[in-house]
Amino acid sequence: MRHSCVLSCVLALSFMSASVLADEPRYNQVSLRAEVERSVSHDTMRVTLYAEDQHQDPATVAERITRQLNDGLKTARGTSGVTVSSGNRSSYPVYSEDGKSIVAWRERGEIILEGSDFAALSKLTGQLLGSLSLANMDFSLSTASQRSTEDELIKEAVDAFRSRADIATRALGGNTYKIVNLNLNTQFAPPPVFFRGAAKMSMAADREMSTPSVEGGQADVTVSADGVIEVTLP
Known part of the structure; x- marks a missing residue:
């Protein structure tokens, strides 16, 4: 019975010591x-084209839009x-x-083109602008390119964090340090992108549209490393 009491007391003291140590403030x-x-650089281009028309008969306008879209899809599918x-x-x-009354029906339909060959x-x-109208033209960074860039920047961010940790350690007169915690965050910020040639295309009277001159622009990928180090002083 006495042995049991001694063992229990020792264990209680051990747990208490560990708890006290865990709550002790950490310095430096x-x-x-x-x-x-x-x-x-953006590596993906996305173009949205549309056909729009109106007629008193909804079936007639639907047939017109369908024909325009099908012709556009047929032409687009022939491009590798x-x-x-x-x-x-x-x-x-x-x-x-x-x-008070319906005088016509207006219909609009879109086709979407996407690829990495900007010239094609x-x-x-x-x-296609000879029969369809341009809704918008967007540029983006593919998921694979974004992930690859982030992976490379994570390594650079960690190296930059360690470099600053070395500087801080020496400034405090310490010998070494250990990382208490480290958080890595990524940000992706695509800037607004514009393309040239819209005014020229919209003003073409002979319906033989010129090829728009495009610039894909760039996206900024950022990785930050936030953390806390504990410096060991001599």
Whole structure:
């Protein structure tokens, strides 16, 4: 019975000591932040084209839009390296000025082109603008490129953090340090992108549209390393 009591008391003291040590304040801790950034050229281009028309008969306008979209899809599918898909399609009534009756039906349909060959996609866009209209042209960084860039920047961010940790340690007169915690964060910021040639294309009277001159622009990928180190003083 006495042995049991002694053992229990020893265990209780051990747990208490561990708890006290865990709650003891830690000294010589320094918060640091390192950040690295890289501008990466966009490698994906996305073009949305549309056909829009109206007629008193909804079936007639639907047939017209379908024909225009099908012709555009047929032409686009003949271009190698371009992903082609159908976009949104909508129809709505057009009312008289007094709003009491429907005078026509207006319909709009889209096709979407996407690829990494900007020259081929730009040329195709110029061809299709003879029968379709341009809704928008966007550029982006592919998931694979973004992930690859982030992986490289994570290594650079950690190296930059360690470099600052060495500087802080020497400034405090310490010998070594240990990392208490470290958080890595990534940010992706695509800047606004514009393309040239829109005004020229919209003003073409002979319906033989010129190929738009495009610039994909760049996206900024940033990785930051935030953490705390504990410096060992002599």
